Amino acid sequence: MSPEQQNNAQAQLPQVDGERPALGRLHQQFPEAILASHSYRGDDTISVAGDSLLPIMQFLRETPELSFETLMDLTAVDYLKMGKSPRFEVVYHLYSLTHNHRLRVKVPLPEDLPEVDSLTSLWKIADWYEREVWDMFGIKFRGHPDLRRLLMYEEFEGHPLRKDYPKSRRQPIVAQRT
């Protein structure tokens, strides 16, 4: 990350106040890893660097004031047609049952190496969520025990939710497996 980008990220820092404890704590704890943050329409969002995802998630889950016990959702977005760089973003939605608050964590991933650490060691549901994202977007999760396709079949070629996968593309019917 260039110093200029870092300055931009710093400029977007939210006010550390009581209402948004997660953002404030994260900025204190991981000043290097946080690329950007916003609270558009009241949804607290934070962009983090891929290599520090695992420690950040662990911190979010295990800090008593934050305690995000639930990985509510995990998905990805392909920004190819919006011209955003890097191309992919993996989006995590966290929820805390204890404190009743939510947080969105995003990890930008480049087109040539769409890989991020797996969260299967923290949440069991991450297993299936990550399989679905691999299936639909072709994003790899390092350390996932069994990264197979989930919704599509093994012989399917390509990743259908990528923006360069045409909607009308048809694939041949596969022969019955023996």
Next chain:
Amino acid sequence: MRVKSETVTETMMLNMGPSHPAMHGVIRIILELDGENVVDSDIEIGYLHRAFEKEAENATYNQVFPYTDRLNYVSPVINNVGYALAVEKLLGIEVTERCKYIRVIMSEISRICDHLTCVGASAMELGAMTAFLYMIKAREFLWELLEQVTGARLTIAYCRVGGVKADLPENFEQEVTERFVEVRKVLNEVHGLLTKNRIFVDRVDGVGVISKEDAISFAFTGPMLRACGIPYDVRRNHPYLTYDQIDFDVPTETTGDCYARYLVRMEEMEQSMRIVEQALRKMPEGPTNVDHAGRIMQPSEMVDAAKVGKTRDMKLVQLELSPNLEGSERQQHQQVNALAKNVVLPAKEDTYGNIEGLMNHFMLIMEGWGIRPPVGEVYQAVEGANGELGFYIVSDGTDKPYRVRVRPPCFAFTAAIPTMIKGGMVADVVPTFGSINMIAGELDR
């Protein structure tokens, strides 16, 4: 003398589904069995994958509604409401008070339908055919109610961005009261048939147990999580619409087994009826049905007048009307739709009666125009019948959503099936699978 240790045993693989009556034809469970015991299992899903998320990227915001009907097709209104709320959050608009109450009422009636189906079907899979027939009868009463409002039974596409398609019909409150009497009767009967029935309880008590920790780790929500003793309910924890003004209980159980889920669902139906009854009482009054001169005008009169070109005074006339598209709907339209001309289609008599309405309508229908939220992203959760139903929408500023992601509640439960059935008997797979209420429409999208 018999030497036991020399007996060689090996495990057996068994395919349960997709063509199995208890698997509803849409999921395959590959079981590894040691005799009757489940040693391990793997789940294969995707049989009902229809590329909802891809299709939504190629449709305008309002065109996505029919697709959302097909997510959880037993309670389509809740999907409609969830998606509508997400787009409205993206746009930053709020619907009218009456519309909020209508959405609450319709959602809760759908929730009862969903629970009736779930409890009835899972009881049937255990042999309790009577309970199933009774509950489907009750569901029929409620579906007729939904049909009166929306015009369809299953794929209803009732909500619109910024409002709903139509106002409630006349005598709706009375209809609801009458039908709830019937539904309560059925619920009492089912309580009598199942709740203390030895055959039923033996099959579900202590079966398909999941611990609190596992439930959280698997991101459980809804009745499944409440059966583990965690009172998480989106309607209570993140109130949307008017749930914060309505008094209702969030039932919980502690054991986390199939029986607890059954009890939670049975109680939730009663709570949903309470919510509907309160909402009907609290809902702001509907149309007054008088025009600027204090005179009621029938829609047929208005249509006749318009046919001969007498449209000059029509702009001010408040008309009584069937809430659909036959004749006038302006009065109802204002009651149930947000005041946002860039989002909500104008009332039909405006579209056909004056140039502003026609232009407004045209602008919203034209390709490339329509509803164009600002660039951004939102996540909106509602309490679906199965749990938290979340919509994550990314907008690029055009009239089509850039990305629509659904967080289906039963995805988490299905992922946890191997954990719940491990160590149990083959026969326990059926009640466990029945109790998670897997709806392939939202699971596979």
